[in-house]
Amino acid sequence: MKRNVTIAAITAAVLIGGGAAGAAAFADSDDDRDRAPATSAGSVGPADDKDADEAPDDRDDDRATAAKNVRVSLDRAVAAALKSAPGTVTGAELDADDDDHEGRTVWELDVRGSDGKWHDVAVDATSGKVLKTREDDDDDRDRHAPRSSAVTLDRAAAAALKTAPGTITSIDLDDDDDDGDRRGGVLRWDVDIEGKDGKQHELRVDAGNGKVTVDRDDDGDDRDGDDD
Known part of the structure; x- marks a missing residue:
């Protein structure tokens, strides 16, 4: 799902601002994905579960x-x-x-x-x-x-x-x-x-x-x- 959203954003950027803007959007998306935490804010990770958060x-x-x-x-x-x-x-x-x-x-x-x-x-x-x-x-x-x-x-x-x-x-x-x-x-x-x-x-x-x-x-x- 995230991949499809990214492709859509690139396509829009190319249509509006040209190929250079699209390339920049793609690069930013990759960087953000690399920096993203393994557990999203909406998911329940070990720290969110009282029984599971005990190390x-x-x-x-x-x-x-x-x-x-x-x-x-x-x-x-x-x-x-x-x-x-x-x-x-x-x-x-x-x-x-x-x-x-x-x-x-x-x-x-x-x-x-x-x-x-x-x-x-x-x-x-x-x-x-x-x-x-x-x-x-x-x-x-x-x-x-x-x-x-x-x-x-x-x-x-x-x-x-x-x-x-x-x-x-x-x-x-x-x-x-x-x-x-x-x-x-x-x-x-x-x-x-x-x-x-x-x-x-x-x-x-x-x-x-x-x-x-x-x-x-x-x-x-x-x-x-x-x-x-």
Whole structure:
């Protein structure tokens, strides 16, 4: 579309001011195109999306802070959440500075309740106290989010920690093709770990057979190796 507009502008310039004016218009257009930013003002780039604008280094710092502050293990947080909202936990994440709970480090858990509804549960990562249980009325999530798997959360967590010992800072049952790779659509557990080796690891655990895949390590390398 831009090319057609440029050609039209050149044609008009030639008709009005002669060939020299047209050549100048073409040269200016090329220069402007070379100087144009990769993301246009009307598009949503990483800096415009609250979830996407957090740089990898910032996310890594948050994970490290959360792992340092946690006193309540993942299994204890899951047990506390299920007492508050019986069902199946399909995701848990550490928040190192939760705005809703006076800056505490909390476990935020997703529970598919025995009542057939989704519940968001916040558990204090220091005391194990349930701070909030809220029914999630997101219709889209109710229709599409995975609700259970052959490999349970505790089994997936154990498999991931066997590959990369440390503290799990996030675990989530997922089947979205969110990264555009060939593994999209396969039900899996996405696991983030603050490793005892001082590195941060992103793993995937097949929700059908428990097979672990290293997705990314702290060196910034995307890897597709298997660690059983």
